[in-house]
Amino acid sequence: MNRFNKIFAYSSVFLISLCLLVVFLLAFRAIPFGADTMDVGHFYLEDAAKSTGSANIVTAVVLGFRGFDTLGEVMVLFLGAVGLGLVLSSQKDSTHSPAKTFPSLILKTMADLVFPFIVLFGIYIFMHGHISPGGGFPAGAVLASGYLLLFLSQRGGYHIRLAQRVETGSGLVFVIVGLAGLYFSGFFLHNFLPVGRLGSLYSAGIIPVLYSLIGIKVGAELGGIIYRLFGE
Amino acid sequence: MGILSAFLILIMSVAAVFAVHTKDLIGASLLLGFVSLISAILFYLLQAPDVAMAEASIGAALTTAIFIMAVKKTKRFEDE
Numbered sequence: 001m002n003r004f005n006k007i008f009a010y011s012s013v014f015l016i017s018l019c020l021l022v023v024f025l026l027a028f029r030a031i032p033f034g035a036d037t038m039d040v041g042h043f044y045l046e047d048a049a050k051s052t053g054s055a056n057i058v059t060a061v062v063l064g065f066r067g068f069d070t071l072g073e074v075m076v077l078f079l080g081a082v083g084l085g086l087v088l089s090s091q092k093d094s095t096h097s098p099a100k101t102f103p104s105l106i107l108k109t110m111a112d113l114v115f116p117f118i119v120l121f122g123i124y125i126f127m128h129g130h131i132s133p134g135g136g137f138p139a140g141a142v143l144a145s146g147y148l149l150l151f152l153s154q155r156g157g158y159h160i161r162l163a164q165r166v167e168t169g170s171g172l173v174f175v176i177v178g179l180a181g182l183y184f185s186g187f188f189l190h191n192f193l194p195v196g197r198l199g200s201l202y203s204a205g206i207i208p209v210l211y212s213l214i215g216i217k218v219g220a221e222l223g224g225i226i227y228r229l230f231g232e
Numbered sequence: 233m234g235i236l237s238a239f240l241i242l243i244m245s246v247a248a249v250f251a252v253h254t255k256d257l258i259g260a261s262l263l264l265g266f267v268s269l270i271s272a273i274l275f276y277l278l279q280a281p282d283v284a285m286a287e288a289s290i291g292a293a294l295t296t297a298i299f300i301m302a303v304k305k306t307k308r309f310e311d312e
Contacts, residue, residue: 058282125285133282141289148297222294229301 053195053204054130063207067189081221088228103153111153118146126215130204136211140218147223151230167220170213244270257303265296
C-alpha cells in the first residue's frame with residue numbers, strides 16, 4: 001500500500017511537470033525571441049539624446065522621460081534614512097557602547113590626503129551625469145564614503161544640522177524646479193531650459209541641475225545615516 | 233578578458249561561500265565587501281562603469297561599514 005502511494009506520488013509529480021513543460025513550451029513559442037518588440041527602446045536609442053540634450057541615454061531616461069519616478073526614488077531613500085534615524089534614536093540611552101578605539105596615524109594622514117579628492121570626484125560625477133556615466137545616486141554614495149573616511153579617522157567636522165538643512169533644501173529645490181516646468185511648459189519636471197549643444201557641460205537644460213540636487217541630497221542623507229550609526 | 237573574468241568570478245564565489253559559512257560576523261561582512269568590490273570590477277569589465285561606481289561606493293564601502301557598526305552594537309560571534 002505504502003509502495004503504491006509512493007509510485008502514485010512520483011508519477012503524478014512527473015505528469016504535472018510534463019504538463020507544465022508542455023504549457024511553458026507552448027507559451028514560449030508565442031514569444032518572438034530575437035525579434036524587436038520594444039518600440040519605446042528604439043525611440044530612446046534614436047531620439048533621447050536629441051530631444052533631451054543629454055549624451056548619456058540612461059540619464060536622459062532617468063531624468064528626462066522618467067523624472068517623476070526619480071522623485072519617488074529620492075523619496076524612498078529619504079524615508080529609509082528617516083526610519084533608520086527613528087530606530088537608532090529610540091535606543092540611544094542603551095549603556096553598552098562599543099569600546100572606544102583610536103585611529104592610527106596612517107589612517108589619519110591618509111584620510112586628510114584622500115578626503116578632498118573623494119569629494120571632488122563625487123562633485124565631478126554628479127555635474128557630468130548628463131555627458132558621462134554616473135549620476136546623482138552614485139555621486140551621493142561617493143560623497144558619503146568620503147564622510148565615512150572622516151568618521152573613521154575621527155576628525156569631526158561633520159555638521160549634522162547643516163547637512164539636514166542642505167538635504168531638505170535640495171529636496172525642496174527639486175520640487176520647485178519641477179513646478180517651474182509645470183509653470184513654463186505645462187508639465188511637471190518638464191525641461192524648460194534651452195537644451196544646448198549635445199555633449200557640452202552646460203547642456204541638457206534642467207538635467208544637470210536636478211542631478212546636482214540629487215547628488216547633494218543623497219550624499220547628505222547617507223552621511224546622516226553614517227553619523228547616526230557612529231553615534232557622536 | 234575571458235580568463236580574467238573567470239578568475240574573478242571564481243574568487244568571488246569562494247569569498248561568498250566563506251561569507252555564508254564563517255562564524256565571525258565581522259569577517260563575514262568584510263568578505264561581503266570583498267564580493268562587492270570584485271563585482272564592481274566585473275561590472276567595469278562588462279562596460280557598465282556607472283553601475284561599477286555605485287557598487288564600489290555603496291556595496292564595498294557603505295554597506296560594509298554599516299554592517300560592521302551593526303555587528304559592533306551586538307555580539308561579534310554567532311552562537312551555535
